[in-house]
Every structure is written in structure tokens, then in C-alpha cells.
Amino acid sequence: MTALAALIRRDIRIALRVGGGALIGVLFFLTVVVLMPFAVGPDLAQLARLGPAILWLGALLASLLTLDRLFMADHEDGSLDLITMSRTPLELACAAKALAHWLAAGLPLIVATPVLGLLLNLDMVATGAVALTLLVGTPALTFTGMIGAALAVTLHRGGLLMAVLVLPLSIPVLIFGVAASQAAITGPLSFGAPFSILCALSLVSLVIGPFAAAASLKHGLD
Amino acid sequence: MMISLGPYASFIVTSYAAAAIVVAILIGWVVLDYRNQTQRLRELDRSGVTRRSGRSAVDTP
Amino acid sequence: MTLIDLANPTRFLALSARVLPWLAAATVILLTIGLYQSAYAPDDYQQGATVKIMFIHVPNAWLSMFVWGVMSVASLGTLVWRHPLADVAAKAAAPIGASFTFLALLTGSLWGRPMWGTYWEWDARLTSVLILFLMYLGLMALWRAVEDPSRAARAAAVLTLVGAINLPIIKFSVDWWNTLHQPASVMRMGGSTLDKAFLIPLLVMAVAFTLLFVTLHIAAMRNEILRRRVRSLQMMQASRIAFSSDVGTGSRQENASKGAA
Numbered sequence: 001m002t003a004l005a006a007l008i009r010r011d012i013r014i015a016l017r018v019g020g021g022a023l024i025g026v027l028f029f030l031t032v033v034v035l036m037p038f039a040v041g042p043d044l045a046q047l048a049r050l051g052p053a054i055l056w057l058g059a060l061l062a063s064l065l066t067l068d069r070l071f072m073a074d075h076e077d078g079s080l081d082l083i084t085m086s087r088t089p090l091e092l093a094c095a096a097k098a099l100a101h102w103l104a105a106g107l108p109l110i111v112a113t114p115v116l117g118l119l120l121n122l123d124m125v126a127t128g129a130v131a132l133t134l135l136v137g138t139p140a141l142t143f144t145g146m147i148g149a150a151l152a153v154t155l156h157r158g159g160l161l162m163a164v165l166v167l168p169l170s171i172p173v174l175i176f177g178v179a180a181s182q183a184a185i186t187g188p189l190s191f192g193a194p195f196s197i198l199c200a201l202s203l204v205s206l207v208i209g210p211f212a213a214a215a216s217l218k219h220g221l222d
Numbered sequence: 223m224m225i226s227l228g229p230y231a232s233f234i235v236t237s238y239a240a241a242a243i244v245v246a247i248l249i250g251w252v253v254l255d256y257r258n259q260t261q262r263l264r265e266l267d268r269s270g271v272t273r274r275s276g277r278s279a280v281d282t283p
Numbered sequence: 284m285t286l287i288d289l290a291n292p293t294r295f296l297a298l299s300a301r302v303l304p305w306l307a308a309a310t311v312i313l314l315t316i317g318l319y320q321s322a323y324a325p326d327d328y329q330q331g332a333t334v335k336i337m338f339i340h341v342p343n344a345w346l347s348m349f350v351w352g353v354m355s356v357a358s359l360g361t362l363v364w365r366h367p368l369a370d371v372a373a374k375a376a377a378p379i380g381a382s383f384t385f386l387a388l389l390t391g392s393l394w395g396r397p398m399w400g401t402y403w404e405w406d407a408r409l410t411s412v413l414i415l416f417l418m419y420l421g422l423m424a425l426w427r428a429v430e431d432p433s434r435a436a437r438a439a440a441v442l443t444l445v446g447a448i449n450l451p452i453i454k455f456s457v458d459w460w461n462t463l464h465q466p467a468s469v470m471r472m473g474g475s476t477l478d479k480a481f482l483i484p485l486l487v488m489a490v491a492f493t494l495l496f497v498t499l500h501i502a503a504m505r506n507e508i509l510r511r512r513v514r515s516l517q518m519m520q521a522s523r524i525a526f527s528s529d530v531g532t533g534s535r536q537e538n539a540s541k542g543a544a
Contacts, residue, residue, distance in 0.1 A: 147445055151438045157428050165421045165442060168414050169449050172456035179463060189463070197459075201452070212445045219362060219437040228332035230397040237390040241339045244382050245495065251378075252502045259509035266516045271523075 003088045004096040011100035014073075022104040025066040026112050032058040033116045044121040051120040052130050052181035056174060058116075059109050059134055063141045064163055064170075066105045070097060070149040071217070080153070084221060090214040098146045098209065106138040122185075129184030129191070133198060137177040140202040143209030144169050150213035154220025173201055290367050292508045299501050306498040313491035320484035327481070336394040338484055342492035343387035344408075347415055348450075350380030350496065354422075355447040358440035368504070370436030371511070373443065374426055375503035379496060381419035387412050407461035411454045418446050432511060 015022040036054045037047060047054075074080035083093050110131055117127035148166035155161070180194040321338035354376045360369030391409050392402045403409070422439060429435035 147441070151425070151442060154434070155425070155429050155438055161424060161428055164417075164424060168417045168421065168453070169445065171414060172449075172452050175456045175460045179460065197456075204452070208445065208448060212441055215362065216438060216441040219441070220434065228326065230331065230333050233393045233396055234332060234335050237336045237339060237393045240389050240393075241343070241386055244386050248379060248382055248499055252499060252506060255506040256502070256509070259506055259513055262513045263509060263516070266513065266520065269520070271516050271520045 003086065004092060007083070007093060007096045008100040008103075011097055012104045015101070015104035021066050021069060023108065025062045025105045026108045028065060029058045029062040029109055029112060030116065032061060033119065036120075048121040048123075048126070051117065051122045051126065052133075052185065053178050054120060055113060055116060055130050056134070056137075056178050056181070059113075059138060060141060060170060060174060062109055063106055063138055064145050064148075064166060067101065067142065067145040067149050067166075068152065068159060068162060070101055070146060071153040072149075075153045075221075080217075080221070084217060090218060091210045094146065094150070094213045094217070095143075095206070095210040098142050098213075101146075102139055102142045106142055109138065110134050126181070126185045129181045133177045133180045133195065136195070136202055137173050137198050140173045140198075140205040141170055143202075143205040144173070146209050147212045147216065150216040151220070154216055173198065173205075176201060292368065292371075292512075295368060296505060296508060299505055303498065303501060306494060306501065310491060310494040310498050313487060313494060317484060317488040317491045320487055324484050325480050333394060333397050334481065336390050337481070338488045340387060340390040340394055341485055342489040343383045343390065344412060345489055346492055346496055347380060347384035347387050347412060349493065350376050350383060351415070351419075351443070351447060351450065353500070354380065354443045358443040361436050361440040362444075368508075370433065370440070371504050371507045372500070373436065373439060374432070375507050376500055377419060377423050377426060377439075379499050379503060381416065381423060383492075383496065384412060384416045384419055388416055405461070407458045410461070411457045414453055414457070415450065418450075422446070432514075 033054055036050075036058075040046060040050060071080055074083065084090055086093070113131045113134060114127050117130060122130070145162075145166050147169075148162040151165065152159075152162045176194045176198040179189070180191060180198055183189040183194055184191045317338070321335055324335065324338070326332050327334035354373045357369045357373035357376065360366040361373065388409065391412065395404055395406070395409070396402050399406075422442060425439050425442060426435055429438070
């Protein structure tokens with residue numbers, strides 16, 4: 001347990017110090033959201049209607065792009081080999097790394113959401129709904145994306161290939177995340193149903209992600 | 223003998239033709255690939271590279 | 284003929300060479316029967332003659348999922364049983380599966396044009412097939428991204444299995460999303476309400492296309508085995524050349540040192 005706590009603490013510290021990529025994710029999120037009005041027009045009513053979708057897409061891309069280096073840096077300096085050889089099960093170590101990544105790169109996105117909601121003309125309820133769905137949904141994105149990060153490190157390929165592999169797998173999260181936020185704002189639909197399915201998706205990915213990433217690392221590293 | 227296809231004949235014919243073309247491409251890919259690989263094996267065999275088992279690389283199954 | 288017998292690539296080549304002509308013949312016969320039957324199937328009272336597109340659309344849609352299933356079993360073979368032919372089977376299946384998925388999409392959209400009025404409708408079924416197609420392409424990109432086949436095989440196996448777990452979830456979410464945005468689905472054809480006049484040609488075509496897949500798959504597996512044989516022989520050749528040139532530079536260095544002395 002202390003080994004996992006140490007791993008989490010180390011990863012967070014690396015992500016937040018100079019050279020760590022965690023805060024660039026927030027900057028990317030901000031930039032994508034700022035770009036949107038230039039594409040769809042500055043009509044405030046329309047922006048409010050599209051707001052949850054824009055925020056979700058931005059968060060999806062931001063969390064995917066920061067994931068690229070989840071295992072890569074550790075592979076380069078050799079600590080990934082130590083983690084695979086240590087006595088802690090690799091699945092748990094992967095889960096710990098993903099958790100650390102989410103704390104360092106996922107939480108700032110959610111903190112930034114209210115500010116961006118202001119830009120998109122979302123009211124308090126809507127912003128709250130989007131932030132809440134992001135809080136529940138981004139762990140699923142991180143844990144699914146971790147599979148892609150593990151594949152990327154075993155293949156010595158990153159970037160686009162990883163995005164192409166992982167994006168189709170994150171479609172369910174996107175669907176239910178946006179649906180839940182829309183339901184809270186306008187919908188005749190109740191907020192509960194899509195929101196609980198979103199929670200279920202997060203829980204499922206919490207199980208699948210570490211196992212698949214660990215399998216990929218075990219079989220792929222030599 | 224003529225089968226009447228109704229007003230949407232072109233769609234039906236197009237979809238059958240597309241299926242035929244894709245299947246033909248697949249068959250062509252498999253056949254050409256087979257020819258390519260066996261030819262390369264034969265070239266390697268002729269240049270004197272042998273498999274560890276000592277058998278000829280070009281099995282004639 | 285057990286799985287152990289098939290584990291030896293040379294034995295697989297010999298056995299498959301004997302089986303392939305029969306499989307191909309059976310495919311041709313069944314396809315001919317199926318095409319004849321579907322040509323003379325009656326028109327549907329609602330869709331008219333366009334129902335004939337169903338006879339290719341449905342077998343291809345079925346195969347698009349069946350092939351992923353085959354690849355998942357092969358991936359288990361790679362990761363769990365370490366069957367030597369498993370990664371060959373998985374790799375050979377991917378482009379064939381992608382082709383059938385593409386056909387399912389294309390015929391689906393051609394079928395949709397007369398019924399919906401547009402080529403593409405974000406219909407639940409077509410959308411999930413589209414996502415499946417994207418996943419096939421991603422898998423093929425992964426196979427192509429890595430030079431070493433066994434390293435690529437293990438990564439592809441993990442991805443295939445994750446995809447197999449995720450596909451039902453994706454299908455469910457797309458269905459749910461579709462009912463949210465589009466309450467009245469146009470394409471309704473329950474399997475049980477299908478008339479016998481359509482059902483029999485459809486079944487024959489489905490079996491014929493499955494046989495077609497098996498034939499193509501075995502042939503592609505043979506090619507893949509040969510390709511790996513070529514690769515290993517070329518590497519032997521290259522190492523021999525490298526070794527001999529190594530000796531050459533060695534002697535040259537010797538001469539150089541002699542000259543210096």
C-alpha cells in the first residue's frame with residue numbers, strides 16, 4: 001500500500017513540476033474551447049446550446065493528449081522496468097499511475113470548467129451539470145486511454161496511432177456524458193438515467209483499464 | 223427471364239457490383255500475395271539460404 | 284486434425300492445401316445458389332425490390348462481427364495459450380474483416396437511400412457498424428506500425444480483446460443515443476417476422492459468405508506464414524552478409540594497425 005502511495009505521490013510531483021505536462025492539458029482545453037466560437041459563430045444562444053458538447057469534446061481531447069506520456073517517460077528513464085519487476089501487482093501499479101495522472105491532469109480540467117462555461121454562456125445549473133459529469137466521466141477517459149498509452153510504449157509509437165485506437169473506445173463515455181449534461185439543462189429526460197450509466201462506465205473502465213494495460217506491458221516489454 | 227428491379231434498380235445493381243468488386247479485390251490480393259511470397263522464397267532458395275531445418279524453403283504443398 | 288496438429292506451420296500448410304480447393308468449391312456452389320435464390324425472391328410489399336440489397340447487406344454485417352469474434356479467439360490464443368498460429372490467424376483476418384465491414388456500410392447506405400432519402404442517416408445500426416469499421420482500421424494501422432510481427436501481435440491481441448469487451452457497450456450506447464435523438468427508427472425488420480421467401484435465400488447467402496471468409500482467411504494465413512518464412516530467411520541472409528563484411532573490416536583494421544606499427 002505504501003508503495004502505491006509513494007508511486008502516486010511521485011507521479012503527481014513529476015506532473016506538476018517544471019517540464020511536467022499536467023497544466024498544458026488545461027491550456028489546451030482552454031484553447032480548444034476558445035476556438036469553437038470562431039467555427040460556429042458568436043451567437044450566444046447557440047453557444048449555450050452547444051456548450052456541454054464543446055466542453056466534453058475539449059476535455060476528451062485534452063485528457064487523451066496528456067495521456068500520451070503516461071508510461072513513455074518512465075520507460076525512457078528505466079523506472080517502468082522497476083515497476084514491472086516490483087512485488088506490487090502490475091495491475092495495481094497501473095491503476096495507481098492512472099489515478100495520479102487523473103489527479104494531476106483531470107481535476108484541473110474540472111476546475112477550469114466553470115470559467116469556460118462563462119465564456120460559452122452557460123448558467124450556473126448547466127455549468128454545475130457539466131462539471132459533475134466531467135468529474136464522473138474523466139476517470140473513464142483516463143483509464144481507457146491508459147490502455148492506449150501502454151500499447152504506445154510497447155510499440156515505441158505514440159501520438160496519432162494511440163488517439164486512433166482509443167477514441168472509438170471513448171464514444172460511450174462521450175454519449176452519456178453529454179446526454180446527462182443536456183438532460184440537466186433542457187431535457188425532458190431525467191438526469192439520473194444517463195448519469196448512473198456514466199458512473200457504471202467509469203467503474204467498468206476502472207476494472208478493464210488496469211488489466212489491459214498491465215497485460216500489454218507484461219507481454220510487450222522485453 | 224428478366225428480373226424486374228423496380229425504380230431503384232441502380233441501387234440494387236450498385237450494391238451487388240460493389241460486393242463483387244470487393245470480393246474480387248480480396249481474391250486478387252490473396253492470389254498475388256501467394257505468388258509474390260513463393261517467388262521470393264524460390265529466389266532465396268536459389269541463392270543458397272536454407273532453413274534451419276535444412277528443408278527447402280519452397281514446400282510444394 | 285486437432286489444434287496441436289495445426290500448431291506446426293508446415294503441417295498447417297500441407298493440411299490447408301488439401302482443404303482449400305474443397306472449401307472454394309463449396310463457396311462457389313453456395314454463392315451461386317444463394318444469388319439465384321435472391322434474384323428470384325419476391326418483392327417486399329413495403330420496400331419493393333430494394334429488399335434484394337438485404338441479401339448482401341445482412342451477411343456482411345454478420346461477418347463484420349463474426350470476424351472480430353474470430354480475431355478475439357485468436358488473440359486469446361496469442362496471449363493465453365501462445366499458439367504459434369494464433370497471431371497469424373489474427374493478422375490475416377483483419378483486412379478481410381475490414382472489407383466485409385466496408386461492404387456492410389456501403390450496402391447499408393445504398394439501401395438507405397431509397398428508404399430514408401439520404402445516403403447516410405445516423406441510424407443506430409449503421410453508426411455502430413461505422414465505429415466497428417474505424418476500430419478495424421485502427422487495428423490494421425497497429426499491425427502496420429510495427430516491424431516485428433510477434434511484438435505487434437501481442438499489442439494487437441490486447442486491443443482486440445479490449446475491443447471485444449467494448450463493442451457491446453458501444454452498441455448499447457449508440458442504440459440509446461439513437462432513441463434519444465430519433466424516436467422513430469425507419470429500418471425495422473425483426474428476424475422472426477421475416478417471411479420464409481426471404482429467410483431461406485438470406486440464410487444461404489449468410490452461409491456462403493461465411494464460407495467465403497473461411498476460404499479467404501485460410502489462404503491469407505498461408506500467405507502470412509510464407510511471408511514470415513521469407514522474413515526470417517532474409518534476416519539470415521542479411522546476418523551472413525554482415526558477418527562476412529565484419530570479417531572484411533576486421534582484417535582491414537589489422538592491416539591498418541600493422542601499417543601504423
